[in-house]
Amino acid sequence: MILLVSSVTLLYGGGQRSQNESTSPPVQPPQATPVNPIPSSPPSTLPSLGTVRANAEIGFKAKELWEIGTYSYDPDSLNEGIGGQIAEGFQPTGLQVNPGSSVIVLFSRIPLDDKRWSFLQIAPLSDVNTELSAYLVDGWIPLDFSMTPNDMHVIFAPSPTEFKSWRVASISYPESAGPRDILQLFQEPLAGQLSENRYLYGITVVDRTVHILFVESEFPPTGQRLEMFAYPNDGTSAFVGIDEQVFRGGVPAGFAYNDDWVFVPFYF
Numbered sequence: 001m002i003l004l005v006s007s008v009t010l011l012y013g014g015g016q017r018s019q020n021e022s023t024s025p026p027v028q029p030p031q032a033t034p035v036n037p038i039p040s041s042p043p044s045t046l047p048s049l050g051t052v053r054a055n056a057e058i059g060f061k062a063k064e065l066w067e068i069g070t071y072s073y074d075p076d077s078l079n080e081g082i083g084g085q086i087a088e089g090f091q092p093t094g095l096q097v098n099p100g101s102s103v104i105v106l107f108s109r110i111p112l113d114d115k116r117w118s119f120l121q122i123a124p125l126s127d128v129n130t131e132l133s134a135y136l137v138d139g140w141i142p143l144d145f146s147m148t149p150n151d152m153h154v155i156f157a158p159s160p161t162e163f164k165s166w167r168v169a170s171i172s173y174p175e176s177a178g179p180r181d182i183l184q185l186f187q188e189p190l191a192g193q194l195s196e197n198r199y200l201y202g203i204t205v206v207d208r209t210v211h212i213l214f215v216e217s218e219f220p221p222t223g224q225r226l227e228m229f230a231y232p233n234d235g236t237s238a239f240v241g242i243d244e245q246v247f248r249g250g251v252p253a254g255f256a257y258n259d260d261w262v263f264v265p266f267y268f
Contacts, residue, residue, distance in 0.1 A: 060239075062247040067107040068239075073100055078119055081105075082155075086115050094255035094264070095144040095202070097153040105155070106144075106255050108246070114158050123151035136163045136215065144202040144254035145213055154202075164216040167198060172209040179230040179261065186212070186228055200226060200265055203254040210256070210263060221253060221267055231262045238262035 067090060071081040082092060085107050094106025099121070118140060122131045125147075132142070132154065141159040145152055169189040173182045189212065190200070198214035199221060205211070229245065231238040242252065242264060250266030257263065 060243040062243050065109045065246050066242060066252070068094075069105050069107065071103045071105070073098070073103055078103060082117060082119070083115075086112065086117060091157065092117065092143045092155050093252040095146045095153065095155050096204075096256060097146040097148075099148060099151060099153070103153075106242070106252055108251055110251070112157070116158050118156040120154045120156065121151060122154070125150070125152060128152055132166065136166060141215065141221075142201045142213060145204055146256070147204045147206055147211060149206060161217050161219060165198070166201075166213065166215045167193065169193065169212045169214065170209055171212070175208060177208075182210075182261070183228055183230055186210075190226065190228070194226070200253050203256045203263055203265055205256040205258050205261075205263060207258065213254075221251075225268050226253070226265060227268060228263070228265045231264070233257050233260055233262050238264070 067085065069081050069085060071077040082105060085105075086092075089109055089111040090107035091110040091112055092105050093108040093110075094104075096104040103119075118135070120131065120135065122128050132152075135142075135154070135156055139158055139160070140156040141161065141163065143155050143157055145154040147153075171185045171189060173185055193200075193214040196216065197218070198216045200212060201215045201221065202213040203210065227245070227250065229241055231241045238255075238257070241262075242255075245264070245266045246252075248268070250268050253265040253267055255262065255264045
């Protein structure tokens with residue numbers, strides 16, 4: 001049974017808003033053939049995720065239901081790592097890419113009948129409209145995306161759902177902002193997109209600007225409501241927080257981090 005998303009819940013409240021949105025209707029591609037190998041990309045530097053990993057030493061309650069994998073930025077590593085996890089009954093539900101270096105994937109235990117997947121690099125960013133729209137029209141739905149100032153990476157799964165349009169909402173926050181302030185900035189764009197049947201299909205952060213991908217469809221990805229969380233990037237808090245929400249029945253809808261915070265939306 002698929003339930004419509006009926007509400008948005010944030011972990012904190014308070015703050016001021018800085019928002020910019022870009023809109024793109026899908027366009028019919030001449031040919032869209034998803035493939036797993038990725039083109040070469042010059043190395044760039046992204047913040048590191050804390051070093052504590054999913055293990056029983058910090059008391060995880062849902063450790064069999066999620067995993068985080070780190071892979072080299074090359075086709076063989078990704079095909080073996082991501083493809084192997086999907087074959088074992090996991091679905092990618094979060095993505096962070098350091099182009100030319102590493103790919104970090106958050107997995108949730110969601111067995112899939114169709115085990116195909118695709119990992120796409122879009123560069124330059126001026127090609128995002130054409131490339132992302134082509135995949136949507138061709139029946140592929142983003143599971144999450146990751147951006148740098150120079151490029152975008154998206155991980156896709158096939159879907160029978162018809163998608164009509166997509167939008168990226170960008171929310172910037174000042175250096176002095178705490179989690180209460182930051183998450184309050186999400187309230188208006190999240191509620192506005194949900195009211196237009198656009199659902200969250202990924203999140204990424206570049207410096208102190210959070211970008212959220214919304215896709216218009218008849219049904220949301222999963223669950224009854226959306227909750228957004230921000231955890232300190234201290235090597236422990238995000239992993240404990242993800243485990244707590246998965247134990248509650250949440251399914252991650254992406255994850256993103258900078259030097260200070262790890263952002264994870266969940267559908268329940």
